[in-house]
Amino acid sequence: MTAQTDPQGTSWWRRNQMRAAPWLFLAPGIAFFALYVIIPIFQSFQISLYRWDGLGEARYIGLDNYDQLLDDAAFYTSLMNNVKWLVLYLLAIPGGLFIALFLNQQVRGIRLYKSLFFFPFVISQVVVGLVFAWFYNPSIGLLNPVLDLFGLGPMNVLGNPSTVTYGIIAAGLWPQIAYCMILYLTGLNAVDPDQVEAARLDGAKGLKMLWYVILPQLRPATFIAVVVTVIGALRSFDMISVMTNGGPFGSSRVLAYYMFEVSLSEYGFRMGYGAAIAVVLFLIMLVYIAFFLWRMWREEREG
Known part of the structure; x- marks a missing residue:
């Protein structure tokens, strides 16, 4: 079969190659x-x-799963913890920026410093969690000996419902700051x-140089840092x-973990209820990132 040609004898592919080739490369992705x-x-x-256990027949129940969320205390605890994560996790952005500014210097040994600050980024999140769990351990961890040096009493960070979420966020900030630092160094x-x-x-x-000259040129890096940090x-x-x-007592749950619990854990494989939690989490993420994209687009347009 011959390729379709126009009256001048030129094939369709030759006439549209520049427009079609990018889409062919993008098609698998x-x-x-x-x-x-x-x-x-x-x-x-x-x-x-639906009400579905993942194996049997799914039964349509409309918005009943969402109605149950409104009366679920564990859901509100998870949602509030997500708000704490969202607010405090954004500290990784200024933290990464100031470390990047420090490392962007031509001084002796700067490569060693960069390697040390880069190290948390390459460690698995599981390893980071295990290290900080050991660090917070009230019996054998290093936190309480450090607090004793300042005359402060012992703390059980992960065993106290009022401090456990902040302790986990602090652990998560360690590699996240390193990631933002890499973005800003680039x-x-x-x-x-x-x-x-x-x-x-x-x-x-x-500060004037930073605010009026450097930061405007770092907007692409800031955009990526904010989006990735919010998603994380x-x-x-x-x-x-x-x-x-x-x-x-469930005090450190977030929506993603609570979704796992109700879907695949001791709550009885409630796939529909877990999916409703996932939808709420997706909408929160979508609204937040869409708002930030709109602000970036407006600033670029005004600029």
């Missing part, structure tokens, strides 16, 4: 993204409308030296699973 991301999202919405390499030099000639230095805060699971299993 788009197919996998649709198969493993987009379709499961819609399936979660569908499953949340962004600092792209900063225009001519703008920096012109600002110096105008007398800008210190809202889907936090592995640290909680390793360090506390949601305890004590």
Whole structure:
């Protein structure tokens, strides 16, 4: 079969090669993204409308799973913990920025310092959780001896419902700050030296140089850092699973972990109820990131 040609004898492929070639390269990635991301999202919405144990016949119950969420104290505890994660996890962004500014210096031994700050990023989240669980251990951990040096009493961070969430967040911030630091180090390499030099000639230095010259050029890095940090805060699971299993008394649960519990744990394989929690988590994430994208687009348009 010959390719379709126009009256001049040119094939369709030759006339549309520049437009079609990028889509051919993107097609495998788009197919996998649709198969493993987009379709499961819609399936979660569908499953949340059913009562289903994952094996037997699913029974349609409409919005009953969402109605049950409104009266579920464990759901509100998980939601509140997610808010704490979201607010405190954003500290990784300024933390990573200031470490990147420190490491972006031409001083002796700076490569060693970069390696030390980069080290947390390459460690598995499970390993980080185990290390901090040992550090917080009231019997053999290092936290209480350090507190004794300052005259403070012993603490059981992971055994106290009022401190357990903050202890896990502190553990999660360690590798997250390292990740943001890498993003900002990459962004600092792209900063225009001519703008920096012109600002110096105008007398800008210190915070003024940072705020008016450096940070505007780091917007792409900031955007990625915020999106990744927000997603990481809202889907936090592995640290909680390793360090506390949601305890004590369910006080360290977040939505992702509670979804796992009700779907695949001792709550009886309630797949529909777990899917409803997943939908709520997805909508929170979608609204937050969409708002940030809108702000970035508006700032770029005004700029």
